[in-house]
Amino acid sequence: MSTVSVPPAPTPWRRIMAIGVGLAAIVAVVVLAFSWPSTTAKVQDLPLSISGPAAQVSQVEKALDASAPGSFSFVSADDRGDAVAQIKDRTTYGAVVLGDSPEVLTSSAASTITNQLLTSIAPKLQAQLTQAAHAAGVPATQVVEVKLTDVVPLASTDPRGSGLTAAAFPLTLGGMLGGLAASLLIVGAWRRVAAVSAYVVVAGLALGGILQGWFGVLQGNYFVNAAAITLTLLAISATIVGVTSLVGRIGSLVGPVVFLLIANPISSATQPLQFLPQPWGQVGQWFPPGAGNTLLRDLSYFPDAGTVFPWLVVAGWSALGVALALIGHFRQGIKVDLVQEQLPAAEARHSHPAHSTEPAHDRHPAHVA
Template sequence: MSTATPSQPHTKWAAAALIGVVASVLLAVVVLAFLWPSKTSQTHNLPVGIAGPEASVTALKNAVGASGTFDFVSAGDRADAVRQIESRETYGAIVLGAGTTPPEVLTAPAGSAAAAQILTGVAAQLQAQVSQQVAAAGGNPAAVKVAVTPVVPLSSSDPSGAGLASASFPLAIGGMIGGIVISLLVVGAMRRLLAVAGFAVAAGLVIAFIMQTWFQYLQGDFLTNALAMGLTMLATSGFIIGCTSLLGRAGIAIGSVLTMFIGNPLSAAATPWQFLAEPWGAIGQFLVPGASGTLIRTLSYFPNADSSQQWWTLGGWAALGIVLTLVGHFRSRPGMHVPESTIEHPTEVRHAAV
């Protein structure tokens, strides 16, 4: 006698159609999350130093200030403009010479290849103006050259900066993978924290080895770069683990969405964050991908720059993950109680005392 297994009931037609529509909406959200920042990005509010005679500076500001491309920062002289670039206060500078001295454009390709390209275009415009002035004065235009000086160039192993910019996405994915795997496979809050600490240390050393020793995308001190990578991993994976401990498996989705679909598009890894629509560019710098990208670039090429905001941001996200993990752990613990069977009846206690 054969036993027939009951067939699973089919999904209703209306529900099937609705699920398909919801899936397409989710896809649209994902596409918009990655494409919207680049679509709305504009070349504006770029901090650029400017130095030179007051009349020349005022004339240049009036000529190019209306476009909104630059946010000029006054510099006392060329040395001051260089200091601003090296401390990441500006993305470059325009130094206007006195008298017949031609202007000079200072760039920082290591800070942003896009900003350096824009400033190189400004140098071409200045060259055309200077050539016209020299020709009108009866001189030789070919003898006057507007110099473009890269104050902070990229390394020869990553001349376009593509390697450094493309590291943002793998770092975000890596932190998510660590958080998800530990959340699913490790049971116990303290054990999860131990696992994520080990993951962060190992991942930081491995990624720094690949990006600095092997590919030579990173510069500077190896251990400091490894610490930055490890803290990035800890901030992302720790937050996902904390959300999971507090909310269950729904926390994995929340942590992943915040990292991949909000933090990563707003990280401005390939362009200055000032180019993103306000205030999203500034907000992105306080999320893990944005803070991590800025910190890694600063450690490699701008040792004189202040990176405290990035360190505190990553440390804050890591601490938040730890706190959420502990809160979820203690909230889920059952309250202590004494079983009724172990409680002696007051009358029995009295007789026993007698």
């Protein structure tokens, strides 16, 4: 006897429309998240050291404000050495040194965007100082030379800084990959934590070897850089695992939503955090993508910069993820214990029903003499 297969019922039109609208909304959110920072960013509040005679400093600051209103935030420096120190500890992105030997100091390792901006200042400053010198009686044939110096240049293996910038997104994606894979493929909170721990250690060493040993993108100590990569990956993946262990598989959405759509666009990997609408530039540094990118840049090129904050950020997110996994583990254990406690009682009621519907004489038959 043959069986006739019944074709599945067609999808209701209402559901089709809901799916279409939902997918369109998701695409719109993704486009908005990734395009918003670049379309709203502008040159503003860039920290710039300036040193020299008070009269010259005042004139130059007014001239820079007039040519680019709101673009710079001026930081006073005692002399050229102090200005260089401020650049190297990442207080500023560059400097203008006035006096007998005027000079513009830049730092391509801090940002290629700001390096180009500060480089364009040199000819304007030279014209301004030359004009002032002529007004003070200096012969018109003499020109005030303004020297241009890149204090912290990029490595020859990454002269445009594109490799360091491009490394930011794979770190976010790599952390999400480990967290999602462990959350969806592995059962048990501690097993998930163990899996991502092994993953990030191996991935950190491998990515460090590729970015530093192969491509030459990273500079400095290989093992310190690998540790920074490892902790950044762990901060993202452990958080995904922790939330998933606590609330279930829906918690895995924390990766795409929090880290990809929110944290990554405001990580300031491609531009100074000051250029983003505030306070989002600062907010981005409290998330693993932003802190991890800043940490790798500072470890590679700015050994004098303070790195305590980004280390604490990635370590804090890692600890949060493990803590959430621990809470989820114990909550799951309590649920299992409750079920196990209820099973014997349920089995007893099934074997010896306390309230039977049978008549009494059927349950306790009388003895016949």
